Amino acid sequence: MKIDIVPFDFYLPVDRAHTISMVIKSFKGRKDVEVHLFRSEWDEEEFEAYDWAKLLGDQIHPDLQVSMDSSKRVLLEAFTEEERDQIMEYLKEHYKDRVTSVTSCPLNFPVPLGLTALSELTEGKDLGFIHFDKIPHYNLPFKMRGFFDLSQHKPLLDGAE
Numbered sequence: 001m002k003i004d005i006v007p008f009d010f011y012l013p014v015d016r017a018h019t020i021s022m023v024i025k026s027f028k029g030r031k032d033v034e035v036h037l038f039r040s041e042w043d044e045e046e047f048e049a050y051d052w053a054k055l056l057g058d059q060i061h062p063d064l065q066v067s068m069d070s071s072k073r074v075l076l077e078a079f080t081e082e083e084r085d086q087i088m089e090y091l092k093e094h095y096k097d098r099v100t101s102v103t104s105c106p107l108n109f110p111v112p113l114g115l116t117a118l119s120e121l122t123e124g125k126d127l128g129f130i131h132f133d134k135i136p137h138y139n140l141p142f143k144m145r146g147f148f149d150l151s152q153h154k155p156l157l158d159g160a161e
Contacts, residue, residue, distance in 0.1 A: 001096045003088060006105035013055060013109055016075060018084040022091065022102045022146070028128075030153040032100065035130060035146035037087065038077035038118045047076060057110030066113045073117030078107055086140055094137055118147045126151040 008017075020037040027033040056071055079087065084104050091102055123129060130146035132138050 001092060001099050002101040003092075004101065004103045005084075005088075006103065008106040010106075010109075012106060014050065014075070015080045016078050017106045017109070018079045018081060018104050019107060020079060020084060020087055020102065020104045022095075023100045024095075025098055025100055026156055027148070028150055029156055030150050031156050033148055033150065033153045035148045036118055037079075037132075037144055037146050039079065039083075039142055040077075040119055040131075040133075040145040041143045042076045047072065050075070055110055057112050060112045060114035064114045068113070070117050070120055071111055071113045071115055073119060074115045075107065075111055077117055077119060079104075083140075083142060087144070090138075090140055119145070121147060 022035050022037065024033045024035060025031065027035075050072075052068075052072060055075060056068070059066055088102060088104075091099055121127060127147075127149050130148070132140075132145060133143040138144075
């Protein structure tokens, strides 16, 4: 399993700033499926504690209808450095033979308005979530999910085979 932690060369205004994605070798009939990990819960005190005026930036596109709460959730779904390291150890311990790579990089600040939080996406035919906290061996002190889009990945068996 290749682990890539992208260093940041800029000031992080908050500790909760790290995103993580992983690539699973085979998953639900597809190969090399990218899964975006995120915190699926936080408490209201944390939501209220941030100075959102300093953490949120300009709109991605001026004609987009923007949800301030969704842009805030993008930050709340991110991990602290300590949580990131716990996740890396957990994945190495339980998924080293099934995951080809794990990448972590910091959010860009200020967080642009108009981003959609992963927790707001709806499951469908190709879109879904891995509920890590429901897996029996899950032992991290926070709830985590993984979002995937199977339509972005090739089937395990090609029609020519």
